[in-house]
Amino acid sequence: MAKTSDGLITFFTDDHHECDEGWAAVEAAVTAGDKAKANTLWPEFSQRLEHHLKMEEEVLFPAFEAATGMRGGPTYVMRAEHTQMRGVVAEMDRRVKSGDLDGLLDQGDTLLMLIQQHNAKEEGMLYPMAAQVLGAQWGDLAAKLAALP
Numbered sequence: 001m002a003k004t005s006d007g008l009i010t011f012f013t014d015d016h017h018e019c020d021e022g023w024a025a026v027e028a029a030v031t032a033g034d035k036a037k038a039n040t041l042w043p044e045f046s047q048r049l050e051h052h053l054k055m056e057e058e059v060l061f062p063a064f065e066a067a068t069g070m071r072g073g074p075t076y077v078m079r080a081e082h083t084q085m086r087g088v089v090a091e092m093d094r095r096v097k098s099g100d101l102d103g104l105l106d107q108g109d110t111l112l113m114l115i116q117q118h119n120a121k122e123e124g125m126l127y128p129m130a131a132q133v134l135g136a137q138w139g140d141l142a143a144k145l146a147a148l149p
């Protein structure tokens, strides 16, 4: 039981770190003046982040809400923060498309701040709570997550 619970926390926490690394790579490419690389890495990162948000919204949060009956609680707040993050990503995408990579970095600072605060809440509260109530279901959830396009 403890092992399956840890699986949920590890899976999502590792995914946070991979997203963080994705942004760090974009930032490094822009800072190095490598526009071609930045233009390649940006969509990879934004799709990676979107996939993370979808894994939570379409698999983790519904399972958590069903198991706890809590719909107006932590998942409500996390969904609202995802919307906020998507707004910044859309702005960043506009900057990339107009060739404004300095603007991308400015917006990136805002996104990074949002992500750090958001991830701290998920890792400090939501994932441990989810691991408690969903630990026994983790195998099924992991399969659903893997099947998510």
Ligand SMILES: [Fe+2]
Residues within 6 Å of the ligand: 012, 016, 052, 056, 119, 122
């Ligand atoms: Fe997350």
